[in-house]
Amino acid sequence: MFFVTALFSPFFLSFSAIAEEISAKQTLERMVQAVNSLNYEIAFVQTSPTNMDSFRYRHIKRDNKTYAQLVTLDGEQQEIIQRDNLVSYFQLGSRAFTLNSGSIVDALPSVVRSNFDKLAQHYEFIVLGKNRVAGRFVDTIRIVPKDDFRYQYVVFVDEENGLLLRSDMLDREGKLLDQFRVVTLYIDDRLKGLTDYLNKVSTPPLLNEAQNNVDSLSWKAGWLPYGFERVRYSQDLFDGEMIDSALFTDGLFTFTLYVTEAESQQPHQDQTWKQGEYTLYSEVIGDKEITFIGQLPIATAKRIVQEVKFSNN
Incomplete structure (x- = not known):
């Protein structure tokens, strides 16, 4: 009997781990669906x-269209309004503008917009059990990378309605980098009445983000952590200097590379700055200055910068 139990124990442990990961992934997918389909209002920090x-x-979802509003509650008032595929920005002292976008990405954690089928190739989803946030019971899931090149998340999902009530972005040692935490939550279809107000707000000029896009750049990232891909690149003229930029993401974390002509050609000249989730790393290589700004550890940022390849190399 002991031999049979010992023989099948690894199988049952493996099956249990697989079932747990499936359960965690289902909770995360339910979260994405709830965030994008329910009519709700949250106050969060x-x-x-x-x-x-x-x-x-x-x-708000109304007439097969998505409406949303994000406003600051402290300090200078700022407001962002989404009317389906148009997102408008309003801030005192600044010119209002509109972008083509299917969601408001500012201040909200990227985990609510993630494709977890895709992320499963590079992350593990681990059930941590039950907890409470804002007086409500939540399912707690840890999202852990399968390598050492990126950060991790712990998310707290309302077990009743599936909304995200808290997310902690942590470094590999478990140090908090950024936290999203809901304080109050209100779900009601009567919020649809807000769309009458949102539709009356004048739409600021639409920014043409594609106007500075180029067909190709003279450089590329020679190394990226698995799962990262370039999603946008452009050239911009700033104070008479041409700046190349490229945005990369793995669906959970993002970073941008900037390439300019270096003021000097001193090898191995670098600058490093870290604040919360954001890393800035800059190094002069040959006659170019390469700058990384994004949500990855310093060691990863440094390797990405140092392995940028130019077409004439």
Whole structure:
């Protein structure tokens, strides 16, 4: 009997681990669906080691269109309004503008927009059990990378409605880099009445983000952590200097590379800056200055920068 139990124990342990990961993934997928389909209002705080901001976010589905509003609750008033595929930005003292976008990405964690089928190739999903956030019971899931090149998430999903009530972005040692935490939650179809107000707000000029896009760049990333891919690149003229930029993402974390002509050609000249989830790493290589800004550890940023390849190399 002992031999039979010992023989099949690894099988049952393996099956249990697979079942747990499937359960965790289903919870995460339910979260994405709830965030994008329910009519709700949340007040939340976004906290980093050096800063804390508070916001109110409203999300409405009406007539097969998506409406949303994000406003600051502290300091200078700022408002972002989504009317289906148009997102408009309003801020005192600044010119209002509109972007083509299917969602408001500012202040909201990227985990609510993730494709977990795709992320499963590079992350593990681990059930941590039950907890409470804002007086509500939640399912707690840890999203852990399968390598050492990126950060991790812990998410707290309302077990009743599937909404994200809290997310912690952590480094590999478990240090908090950024936290999203809901304070109050309100779900009601009567929020659809807000769309009458949102539709009356004048639409600021639409920015043409494609106007500076180019067919190709003279450089490329020679190494990226698995799963990262380039999603946009462009050239911009700033103070008479041409700046190449390229945006990369793995569906959970993002970073941008900037390439300019170097003021000097001193080899191995670098600058490093870290604040919360964001890393800035800059190094002069040959006659180019390459700068990384994004949500990855310093060691990863340094390797990405140092392995940029130019077409004439």
